[in-house]
Amino acid sequence: MKEELLKRMVKGPDGVEFEVEPLRDYYCEAGPTVQTPAYTAIIEKLFNWARSESIWILGFGTGCGAIEMRPLMTPRFDAYRYGIQWRPTPRQANLFVISGYLSTKTLKRVIRSYEQMQSPKYVVGLGSCTINGGMYWDSYNTIKRLDDYLPVDLYIAGCMPRPEALLAGFEDLKKLIRAGKAEGANQYAENFEWYKANQKSVIHDWDMPDYNW
């Protein structure tokens, strides 16, 4: 645990000493909750349509596959015409594209970013590295199955998949969302203990709150 997260005595500007327990005082202890459909089926359908047409991707390239996102967001392939755009912060994004190999060091940042995103949120695994390790199958430092650590809605196979493959994948994701099958955030909430145990089994220096942001 990081020093700044440990329980300690702090002296305030008025000279009063008080105890601070950052994990309880600065972060929320409550885990994620399952979001059940709030309205009648027809309205949920409308919502799902709206969600599928506004896919906002977190601009976080985790591996070499991020190189395919540049031609996608520029005029050559222009993903914006499909209602897909990139956002600079997890608070504004609802799709996390894990672009290729994921080292355990990056996995830690990915988990933090994913948990900061607002529900409903989706995860797409890009490239064979996220599926079974790909060419990093014997690496000491990269995970082999992304769905052990995060709920994955869709995989796009290839090494690397071309931007066209990504566009096709995004269209498939839209179909999943419209059908109400992209329930990754709820899966994560339901199996939270299992995901946390898996994450902690590879991240040996867990120095952050369990669910936090």
Place this chain on the structure above:
Amino acid sequence: MVMQALYDTLKPRFLLGEFTKQRDDLAFITVEAVRLHALLRHLRDQEGFTHLVLLTAVDWLEDGQFQLTYLLNNRAKRQDVGLRVLIARDNATMESIHDLWAAAATYQRELREMFGIDFPDSPRLHEDFILEGWQDIPPYRRDFDTLKYAQENYRDRPGRETRDPAQHMKQQLYGED
């Protein structure tokens, strides 16, 4: 020829070891660990090798040695010289050169983490560099089994086939016969 001349002038002074010429403008010189610091300072201040290109290590497991390679560049004359230093593999320790090139501290941090070579007094040496919370032996040591580590720590997805590339291509190109 230029590199040979440099070697000949420095040899008696720094008791240099083996000389390997790679190109006219690139040569490698073996030097003892205790003389390395003085030689680097001389090359930097007197011979114009002002730029430390890289510092890296090789694990000679069978000989029980680590080889450190310090590659220097002389921009004005467009020459490179590599200095090879062999140190014992057990409790590997080497003098830090961060006082000559501040950038060396980063290389030394990496070597400490990946090979377990200690550089006393090097700044931030024991901070995590690439690996975080590493508990096994340093992964670039050749006695570290990366496949075994991956199998123990990361779950496989069933159904993955692995073929021997040479056999597979032979089969593809020439068939059964």
